[in-house]
Amino acid sequence: MNYVEIIGYVASILVAISLTMSQILKLRVINFVGAVTFAIYGYFLGAYPILIVNTFIACINIYYLIKMYKTKDQFDQFEVTGDSTYLNRFFLHYKDDIQLFFTDFKYENFEENKIIFILRNMRPVNLIVYNEQDNGITEILLDYTIAEYRDFLNGKYLVSMFKSMVAEGDNRQLVSKATNGAHEKYLYRLGFSKNDNGLFVKKI
Incomplete structure (x- = not known):
């Protein structure tokens, strides 16, 4: 097993863990890290569809995390x-x-x-x-x-x-x-x- 495969496994595990989170904040954070890791995996593979899709997912997570940070609960x-x-x-x-x-x-x-x-x-x-x-x-x-x-x-x-x-x-x-x-x-x-x-x- 080479380091690229390890990155792929880590990314898969992170995304899977994120989907078990009941708290939206934790889900967004872990899913963001998983998406970034998957994007890196796609880059090393030269699989640009994987890179592009997961970069997009990471950006969506950043958007909602910033929105959650700025929103003050009443x-x-x-x-x-x-x-x-x-x-x-x-x-x-x-x-x-x-x-x-x-x-x-x-x-x-x-x-x-x-x-x-x-x-x-x-x-x-x-x-x-x-x-x-x-x-x-x-x-x-x-x-x-x-x-x-x-x-x-x-x-x-x-x-x-x-x-x-x-x-x-x-x-x-x-x-x-x-x-x-x-x-x-x-x-x-x-x-x-x-x-x-x-x-x-x-x-x-």
């Missing part, structure tokens, strides 16, 4: 109650995915706690279930984001949202239980720290 939130019809439909639609990350969460949890949907460009993308305790703790029971929007921007908005709810001079902590390694990484990135009880805590 966030908002709205509160619902446990008997909300929309909440019921949302939960049933995403139930299997929710339980992959929050295995202990049940529909009955909605009845006893506060529920907020985070909107991103007017699309409900994040479901938050929490309760506020008298000891200054806000316990987050569910922080579920649909797959296409798992890029930490929702989490940053979540923290700022809770900060805006706290009265000046009030000391309050966000507390969350990590459900897996990916969730731990997410909480650490949002500035949570792990306490002696294995819970993740962030002062707001």
Whole structure:
């Protein structure tokens, strides 16, 4: 196997990986790298159709990446109650995915706690279930984001949202239980720290 074949295999793998991405940003970035690699492969082969097509694909990816970078997402939130019809439909639609990350969460949890949907460009993308305790703790029971929007921007908005709810001079902590390694990484990135009880805590 020579180096040209290796370039071709690498390009194929990158394009294949890009098509498995649920997040559009990751898809565009990896597909761009794959297209550039394929263009290089086409150049070394002298296969100009491969070079031209993949150069064009790379340019399309650059265009959309620049567009995504310049576009500022708009966030908002709205509160619902446990008997909300929309909440019921949302939960049933995403139930299997929710339980992959929050295995202990049940529909009955909605009845006893506060529920907020985070909107991103007017699309409900994040479901938050929490309760506020008298000891200054806000316990987050569910922080579920649909797959296409798992890029930490929702989490940053979540923290700022809770900060805006706290009265000046009030000391309050966000507390969350990590459900897996990916969730731990997410909480650490949002500035949570792990306490002696294995819970993740962030002062707001």
